[in-house]
Amino acid sequence: MSAHNPPARLNRGLLTLLGLILFAAGGLTLATHFGWPGLFDPASTVVPGRGRPPTWALYIVAAVAVLLGLLCLRWLTAQLIRKPRRGIWRLESDPDRGRTELATTTAVEPFADEIETYPGVRAAEASLTGAQHNATLTVVIHTEQQASLPAIRHRVRTEALPRLRQALDLQALPTAVEFRFTGKPTSTVQ
Structure with missing residues (x-):
């Protein structure tokens, strides 16, 4: 990737x-x-x-x-076509009573949507790869030139990521975050 x-x-x-x-x-x-x-x-x-x-x-x-x-x-x-494989997680404790399937792309859509609401963020992409017991999250955040990267990273770590782990019922979720700047830097005229 x-x-x-x-x-x-x-x-x-x-x-x-x-x-x-x-x-x-x-x-x-x-x-x-x-x-x-x-x-x-x-x-x-x-x-x-x-x-x-x-x-x-x-x-x-x-x-x-x-x-x-x-x-x-x-x-x-x-x-x-080098992208990590995304899969479908089967969430079932008793297969006789039915099964629940969750596409990993569907699981991370709300996570990426939440990050896009942060100040300075223009777009966010997230992909969840691997099986449920050893999943890895990769996040690409497109920001404006003057955005505060430490503030965005802090909010991802303290707000969005804990919610995603709770929703997926995961104790740990190794995460790689990449920032990409979009647009031209704004300059102030005096």
Whole structure:
């Protein structure tokens, strides 16, 4: 999740750029091989004075390149959808009398809504991951530039978080809070 990995956007951007460069190089190589006009001479050698490698070696190189490309594509798609899994908690003490299911996204909506009412907070996102006995809460709070972060953190710790723990019937809930500034800083004109 990006809340714990701030360089992820740069990582994905650089990987995408590298992928586009490699894609263009592969296209250029194919265009040269098939002799499309305006490109390099397909009869010229890359390394002068060397003989052509055996055909089987070219097939192996091509297969390895395709395999590496697919593995890189799989890794890149995993980076794009990298969010912790949210689940459904089953809250039941006696399954014969029925069961209660609680989506973790539903459980944290009121918590995030409460944080959004705090002064200086523009938006809040919360995700609850893991099973009920070892759940983890991640909170991303978007604030104005001049917002008091210690005051917001204090209210989250002393007001919102105890209410959430009580509602979920949890003794402890490990929590990671990330602040993100939104908008431009306001300046006063004198």
